Amino acid sequence: MLKLNPQRKAEFLELMAARGWDMLLFYGDTWRKDHFRCLVSVCFTGPQAVALLTKEGEVRAVVTHPWDVEPVKAGTGGAVTYVPRLIEGLKTLLRDAGKALVAVNGLEQMEARFARVVAELSGAAPVSATKDVEEIRRVKTPEEIEVIRKAAELADRGYQHFVSVAREGMTEYELVAEVEGFVKAHGAEDNFMLVASGGTEVTGMKPPTARKLRTGDSVITELTPQIDGYYAQICRTLVIGPPSEKQLQSYAIFAEAQQAAQDLLRPGVDISDVARVQNDVFRKHGFGEYTGPQYTRVRGHNLGLYPDELPHVLESTHYTCKKDMVIICHPNTYLPLSGYMVFGDTLLVTETGCVSLNQTERRLFQV
Amino acid sequence: MKRGLVSWDKINELPPEEFAARLAAVHAVAREKGVDAVVVYSDVWRSNDARYLSNFMPYWNRAFVVVTPDENPILLCALSPRVYPWIKTVTMHETIIASSSPPATLFKLCAERGWTRVGVCDLDGLPEDLHAELTAGALELVDISRSEIRPAPVESEVRMHARAARMAREVLEQELASGGAKTDHELTGRLERVLRRAGAEDVVVLVSDGEGPPIPAEGRPVGPHTSVVVANEYNGHWAKVTRNFAGVTSGFDPRDGVTQLREILSGPYSWESIADTKADAVVSLQLQIPANGRQYYYGDTWLQSREGLRVL
Numbered sequence: 001m002l003k004l005n006p007q008r009k010a011e012f013l014e015l016m017a018a019r020g021w022d023m024l025l026f027y028g029d030t031w032r033k034d035h036f037r038c039l040v041s042v043c044f045t046g047p048q049a050v051a052l053l054t055k056e057g058e059v060r061a062v063v064t065h066p067w068d069v070e071p072v073k074a075g076t077g078g079a080v081t082y083v084p085r086l087i088e089g090l091k092t093l094l095r096d097a098g099k100a101l102v103a104v105n106g107l108e109q110m111e112a113r114f115a116r117v118v119a120e121l122s123g124a125a126p127v128s129a130t131k132d133v134e135e136i137r138r139v140k141t142p143e144e145i146e147v148i149r150k151a152a153e154l155a156d157r158g159y160q161h162f163v164s165v166a167r168e169g170m171t172e173y174e175l176v177a178e179v180e181g182f183v184k185a186h187g188a189e190d191n192f193m194l195v196a197s198g199g200t201e202v203t204g205m206k207p208p209t210a211r212k213l214r215t216g217d218s219v220i221t222e223l224t225p226q227i228d229g230y231y232a233q234i235c236r237t238l239v240i241g242p243p244s245e246k247q248l249q250s251y252a253i254f255a256e257a258q259q260a261a262q263d264l265l266r267p268g269v270d271i272s273d274v275a276r277v278q279n280d281v282f283r284k285h286g287f288g289e290y291t292g293p294q295y296t297r298v299r300g301h302n303l304g305l306y307p308d309e310l311p312h313v314l315e316s317t318h319y320t321c322k323k324d325m326v327i328i329c330h331p332n333t334y335l336p337l338s339g340y341m342v343f344g345d346t347l348l349v350t351e352t353g354c355v356s357l358n359q360t361e362r363r364l365f366q367v
Numbered sequence: 368m369k370r371g372l373v374s375w376d377k378i379n380e381l382p383p384e385e386f387a388a389r390l391a392a393v394h395a396v397a398r399e400k401g402v403d404a405v406v407v408y409s410d411v412w413r414s415n416d417a418r419y420l421s422n423f424m425p426y427w428n429r430a431f432v433v434v435t436p437d438e439n440p441i442l443l444c445a446l447s448p449r450v451y452p453w454i455k456t457v458t459m460h461e462t463i464i465a466s467s468s469p470p471a472t473l474f475k476l477c478a479e480r481g482w483t484r485v486g487v488c489d490l491d492g493l494p495e496d497l498h499a500e501l502t503a504g505a506l507e508l509v510d511i512s513r514s515e516i517r518p519a520p521v522e523s524e525v526r527m528h529a530r531a532a533r534m535a536r537e538v539l540e541q542e543l544a545s546g547g548a549k550t551d552h553e554l555t556g557r558l559e560r561v562l563r564r565a566g567a568e569d570v571v572v573l574v575s576d577g578e579g580p581p582i583p584a585e586g587r588p589v590g591p592h593t594s595v596v597v598a599n600e601y602n603g604h605w606a607k608v609t610r611n612f613a614g615v616t617s618g619f620d621p622r623d624g625v626t627q628l629r630e631i632l633s634g635p636y637s638w639e640s641i642a643d644t645k646a647d648a649v650v651s652l653q654l655q656i657p658a659n660g661r662q663y664y665y666g667d668t669w670l671q672s673r674e675g676l677r678v679l
Contacts, residue, residue: 030412030636043583045573047412047636064639066628067573067580084640112498113491173372177563180370184572185556189583193370194426204449207373207426297447308427334449 003041003075004059005143011136012039015129016055022100024129025093025118026051027110034229034305035106035130038137041229041305042075043189044068048086051076052093062089087117094121103129137304139324144230145348148303148326150187151232152346152357154225158183158191159234159360162223166367168215168240172197172208175219183225192224192231192307197240202339203295205332215241220342222330224307231307234358235330235344238365250337251364257281258343258362261300261313261329265347265354271311271319271327275299278331279315287335296333303328303346325349326357371568374602375422375457381602385523386459389420393434396486396515403482405434405511406473408493413635416488418603419517419524421459424568429497431469433476438462441476443469470500477506486511492635513635519647520633524604525670528632528649529679531567532606532668535599538562539610543595546612551576551584554595562599569600571637577661581609594664596653598638605632606679607651609666616665617656626655632668647672649679 016024028036029048036044039059040051046065049072053059059078063069066082073080083089094102100122104110107128118126140148161182166175172195183191194205197219205220213219217240224233237254239247260277278299279291290296300313303326311319313329321327330344345356377383397405409417410429417423417432421440430444439459443466446454451463466472477485483506487493490510493501502508520528538561548554551574562570573581577592594611607630617625631641633649641650653666670677 031410045571045582047639066640067582070579071582084642108494108496110495111492112495115495115498116491173566174564176371177560180563181556181560183556184559184584185553187552187584187586191370204447206450206453207370209453210372210374293447295449340449 021103027106105129105133151227155234176208188225190226200339232346235342246337254343257331300329402486405486407488527604531601535608571598606668615663628653
């Protein structure tokens with residue numbers, strides 16, 4: 001499923017026609033596979049893969065690992081070439097380009113030598129299609145929403161597992177290993193996960209360390225499993241042992257802020273306001289200074305084939321939300337009450353508002 | 368994505384003196400090229416070169432590692448300053464500068480230090496937007512090849528790759544012997560759990576059902592024709608080991624019907640195909656072996672040099 005999404009392909013062809021592009025390349029590397037997978041949803045294993053969409057609708061691809069040939073061929077139905085060096089593949093793809101206007105989705109991430117080859121073969125510097133393609137990707141198709149629902153469900157189950165295994169004396173990395181093993185065993189293709197544990201000294205999340213969990217710790221995580229290419233996220237906080245008054249007070253502020261975002265999010269709303277209503281809750285409680293970049297990053301972000309898609313939910317970002325966007329709203333930040341805390345759900349924008357795709361209880365967990 | 372344990376064992380694995388020696392070699396290259404500093408790019412999946420110089424392994428985002436002549440390398444990265452204390456505990460970096468645009472920050476740094484001529488490791492390998500921004504500036508840029516920064520795997524690196532290979536081999540062979548997994552998803556989950564508990568930084572598992580090449584798990588049943596590839600990253604050093612349930616093996620000398628894939632594990636990416644059979648490199652050799660109408664896979668991690676191959 002979703003190997004070559006016909007709706008997306010049609011939208012990309014319309015974009016090409018509107019912009020006057022003769023060819024559209026989708027360049028993915030190991031980090032940003034999404035730039036490739038938005039046309040050909042195959043999890044390639046080589047360092048790079050490129051798909052070419054012609055204005056006639058033909059799809060051809062080059063891959064840099066021989067094991068990628070069969071799955072990409074099955075995904076596209078078109079020609080797929082294996083090349084150990086991508087430059088040779090680009091020459092193959094564009095050898096008949098002549099004078100053509102070539103756009104590249106993911107141009108920014110492309111090695112400069114690759115971009116130069118595209119320019120030499122097509123007679124002009126390639127133009128970036130990344131922002132236009134991102135805009136198309138933001139509004140999810142019904143099929144994509146179904147997949148993201150599954151990812152959200154796995155995020156819920158993954159968090160349940162997180163709660164069931166977390167215990168005093170366990171290291172952060174052992175906890176992450178347990179959750180990673182669980183979500184992979186239950187179908188996750190990948191999982192983006194950050195974690196932290198401790199008290200008011202904790203100012204943010206990072207990869208797990210060898211720190212052992214202790215009674216009284218807040219253990220925070222954002223868990224982001226990927227199913228068939230699409231990510232959903234959940235953010236929750238648990239306490240080892242009984243929570244303190246300050247931890248409870250802190251959690252109540254986060255829950256109120258997240259609810260404010262969820263109450264506001266609907267088509268037509270400026271994403272800036274979704275950030276503002278969250279920050280206003282912190283301001284109301286006297287913690288306005290903790291809504292800035294010194295203490296936090298974003299109040300949420302778009303989700304899809306990449307776990308941190310734009311737009312970010314920030315007061316400084318203006319974007320009009322649309323139906324069928326999938327956004328996590330998480331007012332994650334540092335507070336002096338109990339250190340960095342996280343709380344957030346994956347939200348689907350509907351015609352009249354939004355719904356959470358997560359079913360996990362909205363509470364401060366305790367083990 | 369890098370999300371497992373990132374650690375730095377300064378006593379048993381990589382003492383700071385090891386990095387000092389690597390940096391001294393880069394300083395010599397800088398002097399020879401007449402450059403004031405050397406810049407090395409890093410991102411989530413292209414972190415090997417920067418890791419070699421400073422042990423920096425980003426879990427997210429892009430960065431420049433700037434090797435200067437008279438202090439530890441400076442890190443220009445887009446990660447939040449809130450994680451800099453942690454970065455300092457696992458890297459050589461003492462100075463970290465928040466940089467939403469590493470080139471812009473580099474220009475500022477160069478202006479402050481009076482640097483006008485800067486070396487860039489594999490300049491044309493930079494992502495296009497960073498390359499465009501960097502080359503549009505007033506700095507004189509000198510391309511420095513990767514082989515000048517990392518001439519050949521040094522012994523300490525080889526030891527780390529060997530440890531990664533040993534972990535992968537032991538865990539994979541134990542899992543195949545137990546036969547506990549019914550599907551490739553279960554198998555992947557079990558391998559991930561054990562390897563990450565053992566300290567793996569990242570794990571990639573691919574599974575072949577005997578009909579096609581190894582691919583990420585899709586929920587297919589595990590059976591006697593299944594082959595399993597485990598790529599295991601231990602503190603920034605990759606190894607790749609492949610075994611199959613049928614116990615089909617082959618010598619690594621090419622013979623009829625056996626297809627050999629050679630990948631470099633000590634290059635800029637985690638792995639990529641390599642044609643040079645003499646280059647000094649840590650490589651993965653993967654064999655596709657036809658037997659009983661199926662395709663089986665078998666592979667391991669090796670040190671490749673002019674003297675030949677040595678399994679790690």
